[in-house]
Amino acid sequence: MSMNTDKKGPLAGVRVLELGGIGPGPFAAMMLADMGATVIRLVRGQGWDKHPILNRGRVTIEVDLKNPESIEAVRRIAQGCDAVVEGFRPGVAERLGLGPKDLHALNPALVYGRMTGWGQDGPWASAPGHDINYLSLTGGLHAIGPKDGDPVPPLNLVSDFGGGGMLLAYGIVCALTTAQKTGEGQVVDAAMVDGTSLLLAMTYGFLADGFWLDERGSNMLDGAAPFYRTYKCQDGRHMAAGCVEPQFYREFLRVLGLADDPLFTEQHDRTRWEEQGVRIAAIFATRTRAEWEQAFADTEACTTPVLSLSEAHRHPHMAVRATLAEQDGIVQPMPAPRFSGTPAAVPEPQAADATRIETALADVGIALAEARTLVASGVLGVPRREI
Numbered sequence: 001m002s003m004n005t006d007k008k009g010p011l012a013g014v015r016v017l018e019l020g021g022i023g024p025g026p027f028a029a030m031m032l033a034d035m036g037a038t039v040i041r042l043v044r045g046q047g048w049d050k051h052p053i054l055n056r057g058r059v060t061i062e063v064d065l066k067n068p069e070s071i072e073a074v075r076r077i078a079q080g081c082d083a084v085v086e087g088f089r090p091g092v093a094e095r096l097g098l099g100p101k102d103l104h105a106l107n108p109a110l111v112y113g114r115m116t117g118w119g120q121d122g123p124w125a126s127a128p129g130h131d132i133n134y135l136s137l138t139g140g141l142h143a144i145g146p147k148d149g150d151p152v153p154p155l156n157l158v159s160d161f162g163g164g165g166m167l168l169a170y171g172i173v174c175a176l177t178t179a180q181k182t183g184e185g186q187v188v189d190a191a192m193v194d195g196t197s198l199l200l201a202m203t204y205g206f207l208a209d210g211f212w213l214d215e216r217g218s219n220m221l222d223g224a225a226p227f228y229r230t231y232k233c234q235d236g237r238h239m240a241a242g243c244v245e246p247q248f249y250r251e252f253l254r255v256l257g258l259a260d261d262p263l264f265t266e267q268h269d270r271t272r273w274e275e276q277g278v279r280i281a282a283i284f285a286t287r288t289r290a291e292w293e294q295a296f297a298d299t300e301a302c303t304t305p306v307l308s309l310s311e312a313h314r315h316p317h318m319a320v321r322a323t324l325a326e327q328d329g330i331v332q333p334m335p336a337p338r339f340s341g342t343p344a345a346v347p348e349p350q351a352a353d354a355t356r357i358e359t360a361l362a363d364v365g366i367a368l369a370e371a372r373t374l375v376a377s378g379v380l381g382v383p384r385r386e387i
Contacts, residue, residue, distance in 0.1 A: 009036025009335070009344040014082050014176065015364055017074075018058065019098065020044055021087030023131075023156070024192065025115040026054040027165030029085045032172065033057030034335035034344055039085075040077060040360050041350070043383055052349065053332045059360040060352040062381040065096055069379045078103045080364030082179070083111040083172050090116065090125045100187045110185040111175040115168045117159070119191030131156035134163070134192040140200055147217025147224065163195030220244070220268075226277040227252060227267065230306055237289035238306035239296075241280075252301040256283050352383045 007013075014037040018029040026041075030053070033039040039058035044065055063070045075098065078084055084103065086093050093099045093114075100112040114120060117129040132153045135141040145152040168190035179185050203221075206212035212219050223229045227249050230238045243252040249267050253259045264276060284292065289305050296303045307315060313324035313331045325334055328349050335344040351357075354375050361371035361380070374380045 007036040010339055010342040012036035016083045017078050017081045018085040024160045024164030025085055025087030027161050028168040030054055030056060031169040034347055036344060038363060052330050055350040057347045058350055059356050060350050060383055061357050062383040071097055073374055073379050074098060075106060076366060077364050079106040083113060083176060085113050087115040090120050104185060108185060109179045109183050111172055111179055113168050113172040113188040115190050117192045120189045131159040134159040135196055137193055138196045138200060140196055143216060143222060145216045159192040159196045163199050164192040167195035224273055226273055226280050231281050231284035233284055233287060233289040233292055235288040239284060239292050240304050240306050242302040248300055248302045251299050252303060255295055255299060255301055354382055
């Protein structure tokens with residue numbers, strides 16, 4: 001493993017090659033870069049991908065994967081890296097001469113991380129898909145939504161990013177640990193259906209115990225329980241109640257003026273949930289969100305305002321921790337988790353200019369003079385800023 005520690009964070013000195021991709025692949029690479037890894041991102045002549053957050057913290061190079069000279073240059077970059085992030089459909093990297101066997105022949109310690117929806121094998125391995133499709137096959141999408149309504153996709157948070165990109169970043173770090181000990185790299189097969197299923201571990205456990213009904217809108221954590229759902233306020237905004245434990249539930253009822261109401265004596269009596277929810281909803285509708293936020297302030301009722309994306313960074317807690325902060329003119333999440341001994345630096349925007357590209361190539365073992373020639377000749381290019 002490389003030992004260059006110019007960057008900050010627990011992965012300082014680790015060098016990663018990112019082979020393009022969208023969504024979860026770049027998210028995994030972003031996470032690695034956030035933690036201090038040096039990441040070289042390759043894009044395939046599709047113009048300048050200017051996503052200001054997913055592409056942060058790394059150098060972007062345009063490459064023509066139909067050009068044998070460019071393929072050879074990519075192979076040389078991989079030879080000087082510790083890990084690869086690859087998000088093609090199964091078989092594509094092999095056809096390009098950039099598959100695991102090709103690159104392990106050059107660098108046996110290389111960790112080769114593969115991001116797909118369905119995995120590297122199985123009858124659907126080569127099928128297209130998106131977050132909603134992967135989520136739909138795991139049982140997760142079926143469980144999300146109102147009781148008498150249709151399943152509701154939870155943005156693309158679950159399969160793309162939690163079950164996909166974050167799983168890949170975790171897998172790469174695990175494999176890097178092994179490579180550091182043994183000198184042997186390996187392939188990390190990160191499939192979104194696998195990661196999403198893993199995120200459902202608790203839910204499947206509840207189902208096995210008989211605690212979970214395999215029906216939407218019928219369980220403690222899916223919006224059926226009156227103590228774990230959202231309520232609309234007088235001004236059309238919402239409050240979120242999550243008072244699962246009995247002591248928090250009692251505090252919730254106290255603030256609402258329902259502490260002595262016999263309807264609420266049995267918190268987990270499902271036969272009362274619908275009527276309880278109607279009563280509580282009527283009370284929340286009498287005040288604005290700001291008024292309810294004040295009423296629940298300094299309590300342990302686990303009841304909080306539902307903030308919009310444009311509001312979240314201004315909340316006092318979020319602001320003090322700089323969980324969301326304005327950087328480079330936009331609000332974005334800061335690196336997480338946090339480390340006491342090797343804290344991550346504030347992320348920089350992606351770079352795509354000749355000087356930074358040449359420096360990045362030199363950092364993976366390509367002589368600076370040769371790096372300049374590769375860039376000047378267009379074998380490895382500065383991305384066009386067309387989009």
